[in-house]
Amino acid sequence: MSSKQFFVDRYSKLGWNYKPVTLKQAIRINISNAEEVDVVRRLESRGIKLEQISFIPHAYWIPESPFSIGATTEYLLGYYSIQEAAAQIPATLFTDSEGKMVLDACAAPGGKTVQLADLMHNTGVIIALDVEKRRLTPLANHLERCHVKNTIAYHMDARHASQLKIKFDRILLDVPCSGNFATDTEWFQRRTIEDVKRNAELQKQILSEAVRILSEDGEIVYSTCSLEPEENELNINWATKHLNLQTEPIDCYGDTARTEILGEHLSTSIANCRRIWPGQTQGFFVCKLKKAG
Amino acid sequence: MSHFGTRLSIDEALIIEKQGRYFLLNQKMKELISQDFFYAGTYLGKVRHEVFFPSFNLLAMIAERKEANKIMVDDKTEWLFIVGRDVFKRGILKVNGSGKKNAYTLVVNKHSECLGFGRILHNLDDVKDQGKVTVKNVSDIGDFLRRERKLRD
Numbered sequence A: 001m002s003s004k005q006f007f008v009d010r011y012s013k014l015g016w017n018y019k020p021v022t023l024k025q026a027i028r029i030n031i032s033n034a035e036e037v038d039v040v041r042r043l044e045s046r047g048i049k050l051e052q053i054s055f056i057p058h059a060y061w062i063p064e065s066p067f068s069i070g071a072t073t074e075y076l077l078g079y080y081s082i083q084e085a086a087a088q089i090p091a092t093l094f095t096d097s098e099g100k101m102v103l104d105a106c107a108a109p110g111g112k113t114v115q116l117a118d119l120m121h122n123t124g125v126i127i128a129l130d131v132e133k134r135r136l137t138p139l140a141n142h143l144e145r146c147h148v149k150n151t152i153a154y155h156m157d158a159r160h161a162s163q164l165k166i167k168f169d170r171i172l173l174d175v176p177c178s179g180n181f182a183t184d185t186e187w188f189q190r191r192t193i194e195d196v197k198r199n200a201e202l203q204k205q206i207l208s209e210a211v212r213i214l215s216e217d218g219e220i221v222y223s224t225c226s227l228e229p230e231e232n233e234l235n236i237n238w239a240t241k242h243l244n245l246q247t248e249p250i251d252c253y254g255d256t257a258r259t260e261i262l263g264e265h266l267s268t269s270i271a272n273c274r275r276i277w278p279g280q281t282q283g284f285f286v287c288k289l290k291k292a293g
Numbered sequence B: 001m002s003h004f005g006t007r008l009s010i011d012e013a014l015i016i017e018k019q020g021r022y023f024l025l026n027q028k029m030k031e032l033i034s035q036d037f038f039y040a041g042t043y044l045g046k047v048r049h050e051v052f053f054p055s056f057n058l059l060a061m062i063a064e065r066k067e068a069n070k071i072m073v074d075d076k077t078e079w080l081f082i083v084g085r086d087v088f089k090r091g092i093l094k095v096n097g098s099g100k101k102n103a104y105t106l107v108v109n110k111h112s113e114c115l116g117f118g119r120i121l122h123n124l125d126d127v128k129d130q131g132k133v134t135v136k137n138v139s140d141i142g143d144f145l146r147r148e149r150k151l152r153d
Helices: A004-013 A036-045 A111-119 A133-145 A158-164 A193-212 A233-242 A268-272 B027-032 B056-063 B075-082 B143-152
Strands: A025-029 A049-052 A059-064 A080-082 A101-104 A125-130 A151-155 A168-174 A214-224 A245-248 A274-276 A284-291 B015-018 B021-024 B037-040 B042-048 B051-054 B070-073 B092-096 B104-108 B114-120 B133-140
Touching: A025 A036, A036 A049, A080 A111, A101 A111, A111 A125, A111 A133, A111 A168, A125 A133, A125 A158, A125 B027, A133 A151, A133 B037, A133 B042, A133 B056, A133 B143, A158 A193, A168 A193, A193 A214, A193 A233, A214 A233, A233 A245, A233 A268, A233 A284, A245 A268, B015 B037, B042 B056, B051 B056, B056 B104, B056 B114, B070 B075, B075 B114, B075 B133, B104 B133
Parallel strands: A101 A125, A101 A168, A125 A151, A168 A214, B070 B104
Antiparallel strands: A025 A059, A025 A080, A049 A059, A151 B037, A214 A284, A245 A284, A274 A284, B015 B021, B021 B042, B042 B051, B070 B092, B104 B114, B114 B133
């Protein structure tokens, strides 16, 4: 077992002093389904307080609500989705996904899939995969509720995505990861460094498969909600060395990723990645990759 | 969809069926899809015991038709309907199309947004008692929440 102190010490070495956080609820307006200003007005008329999130378009904090934000007519009509703020970042990093062939390799329960479809204005095609069959029903419900028209969902392991025989212009790899303490109050009791290493290996396999099915000028956005460098900076460093990928500069909320991690010197291009420590949002890591020229 | 007093034109060549569930694709999706899909495109509905149950997406498409059977309900009735309740006469603001007993009618709110559909229990013109249940809830969008709860439990 790895103790809480083990991980807290790690975070300190990575430049962050641990403190407990209380996450704020956030929503994202599905602008393909409704006018943002109308949805905001209607929610405010119900006594729900909304504050615009500065670093994500069409996104709002919900600091106060007289009832569950998931119980309004507007929610049931698919006008907005409840989606943690940092989790809204990855889909926004693609360069113009409209009309493109897009893969959401680890899609369930579908928050990012719906967001992608919205950003694409339901054009092009999204292939959404998930390895866990029981999670496909919530994915399908989410797609249906939000009137997504351009997505095909399969029960498939992302490591076998080449079986689709499709080359993708955009690939979202929001990979299975160890999570973080901000969203899991028992994280320190449940997680060990062995879990982290096991997840990091799985993520490498998913990255490897994604490169096989990426079109020549395609983009991969890789994200985790883990704070552990094995799943983040170290994996991306490995990808740039072994998969002929290069990181791309991105402009988004978060800190520039470090290129010196726990005594290891990484490629300077890792600085193109973004690491988000828990605070306003949960912990998160995100980067964009392309095939090296 | 003639049950709702209107006809809807959908390109049957773009409809795919799996285990009694029907989905509407676009041309590109039709070319790409393989039969082991779980969900695809716009879900239209399912056949169960030889009866077709339309999806909320399909109901919304029907609701856009001017001639479709619809009742517009007030805010309180909107809320009650989406938690599964039936519709009282007093809650009906407007009737479009058929208000006859046993007809199926869409239930829309004051923004003309489709909340689901019901079956008319009494000729709406003949009902004087405002407290009488006049439309039986058959399907409402609150079902999305019930599905979430079912998955959690």
